Amino acid sequence: YAEEFSLTPVASHLAGLLGQDVRLEKNWLDGVNVGAGEVVLCENVRFNTGEKKDDDALSQQMAKLCDIYVMDAFGTAHRAQASTHGVAKYAPVACAGPLLSGELEALGKALDNPARPMVAIVGGSKVSTKLTVLESLSKIVDQLIVGGGIANTFIAAAGHNVGKSLYEADLIDTCKKLTASAQEEGRSIPVPSDVVCAKEFAETADATLMATGDVQDDDMIFDIGPDSAAELAEIIKNAGTIVWNGPVGVFEFDQFGEGTKAIAMAIAESKGFSIAGGGDTLAAVSKYNISDDVSYISTGGGAFLEFLEGKKLPAVVMLESRA
Numbered sequence: 001y002a003e004e005f006s007l008t009p010v011a012s013h014l015a016g017l018l019g020q021d022v023r024l025e026k027n028w029l030d031g032v033n034v035g036a037g038e039v040v041l042c043e044n045v046r047f048n049t050g051e052k053k054d055d056d057a058l059s060q061q062m063a064k065l066c067d068i069y070v071m072d073a074f075g076t077a078h079r080a081q082a083s084t085h086g087v088a089k090y091a092p093v094a095c096a097g098p099l100l101s102g103e104l105e106a107l108g109k110a111l112d113n114p115a116r117p118m119v120a121i122v123g124g125s126k127v128s129t130k131l132t133v134l135e136s137l138s139k140i141v142d143q144l145i146v147g148g149g150i151a152n153t154f155i156a157a158a159g160h161n162v163g164k165s166l167y168e169a170d171l172i173d174t175c176k177k178l179t180a181s182a183q184e185e186g187r188s189i190p191v192p193s194d195v196v197c198a199k200e201f202a203e204t205a206d207a208t209l210m211a212t213g214d215v216q217d218d219d220m221i222f223d224i225g226p227d228s229a230a231e232l233a234e235i236i237k238n239a240g241t242i243v244w245n246g247p248v249g250v251f252e253f254d255q256f257g258e259g260t261k262a263i264a265m266a267i268a269e270s271k272g273f274s275i276a277g278g279g280d281t282l283a284a285v286s287k288y289n290i291s292d293d294v295s296y297i298s299t300g301g302g303a304f305l306e307f308l309e310g311k312k313l314p315a316v317v318m319l320e321s322r323a
Contacts, residue, residue: 001026001047011041029061045083052081059086071315072097074104078303080314088318096319099299104316106296107307110275115240116142120308121263123147123246124280127171132309133245138182143235144189147248147259151192152221154179158191160212163219165197190232194225196249196256207255223249224259233266242267242274244294245304247284260284268293277304 008024015022018039025032028042045051050058059082063069069091071077076084077100088094096104110118120137124130127150138144146154152167157175179189195212197219198205209225224232236242244267251257267274268290276285277298285291298304303313 001043005044005046007041007044014039014041028065029058031065045081048082050082052079054080054082054086056086058082060090062087063090063092066091068093068095070095070097071319072099073315074100074298074303075300076303077300077313077315078306078311084315085318088315088322094319094322096316100316102296103298103300103303106275106298107304109273110241110243110296111140111308114140115273117235117239118241118243119143119145119236119239120243121145121147121236121245121248122150123248123260125149125166127153127168127175130246130305131171131174133305134178136310137243137308138178138187138189139185141243142187143239144182144187145232145235145248145263146189147224147246147263148250150246151224151248154189154191155195155212155221161215161217162221163197163215163217165215165219165221190228190235192224192228193231194227195221196223196225196259197221198256201250203253205253205255222253222256223251226258226262229259229262233262236263236266237270239270239272242270242272243308244274244276244281245278245308247280251284251287257287261288264288264290277301 011022011024022039022041024041024043026043032040034040048058069087071084071088073084118141120141122130122134125148130150149166152162152165153171154175156162156167157172182189192212194209196207196209197215198207199218201220247260248263249256249259251260264284273295275296275298276294278301285294285297291297306313
């Protein structure tokens with residue numbers, strides 16, 4: 001038990017939403033006394049030994065507490081743990097909650113039979129962490145837009161200098177292959193034609209706009225330029241389906257946020273079905289105030305990525321086997 005991970009604030013927020021007291025039960029594994037109409041919140045499952053290991057005995061103990069087990073945490077559906085997976089094996093009835101169902105429906109709509117053209121925007125610092133996503137999406141989308149450190153590696157793969165920018169030299173060949181195979185199939189992974197650079201990574205850094213081919217050895221690329229942003233915005237506005245995971249620049253600093261802002265506004269204006277997921281993406285959605293204009297905002301980070309990779313989510317597989 002650690003006070004900092006206690007669900008106390010969740011209990012008080014839930015009480016406010018329900019307009020009634022919510023009791024937080026610290027020791028609940030051996031059973032809880034609940035009066036008629038009473039709401040009890042069980043303390044953080046991570047405090048239980050065996051939770052992360054999907055321990056069978058713990059899963060059975062949890063299952064004995066309920067008549068119905070509802071799994072509604074899409075954000076942890078990619079983890080096979082006692083409270084997300086094991087308990088579903090043994091509960092008398094196991095089902096998906098409205099959030100989990102909504103997530104799967106939205107992701108299914110975006111990936112299984114997407115309205116064309118389909119565009120995916122994948123940003124982030126490293127190709128290595130999103131390589132499987134890039135490979136999977138490059139086979140199904142019409143255009144794959146890359147941003148952030150990922151785009152820098154693609155820029156380097158196109159033969160340009162990226163200076164001191166964050167990029168992965170060992171994945172240049174991989175990026176070349178992805179670009180070539182996309183082109184062979186009539187798809188594209190556009191590389192920015194202009195970029196916004198600085199000499200240092202700081203909130204006060206001076207931003208300099210330049211053509212992608214003019215980057216110097218001491219430059220760091222922190223955003224796409226206005227020409228690239230306008231070109232990508234046009235692609236997005238005409239898309240039938242848009243999947244967005246990751247910003248295209250260091251949008252936390254306003255001078256490097258124009259590219260991400262342009263992408264966000266294009267998604268907001270698009271008539272296509274749009275789905276956004278991942279922590280940084282949601283921060284951008286919030287910053288540019290477009291949450292009402294995105295068709296679906298996913299609550300999952302890792303689960304969202306694994307679904308995009310085409311992986312089966314353990315919690316979902318378990319629920320399907322019980323259906």
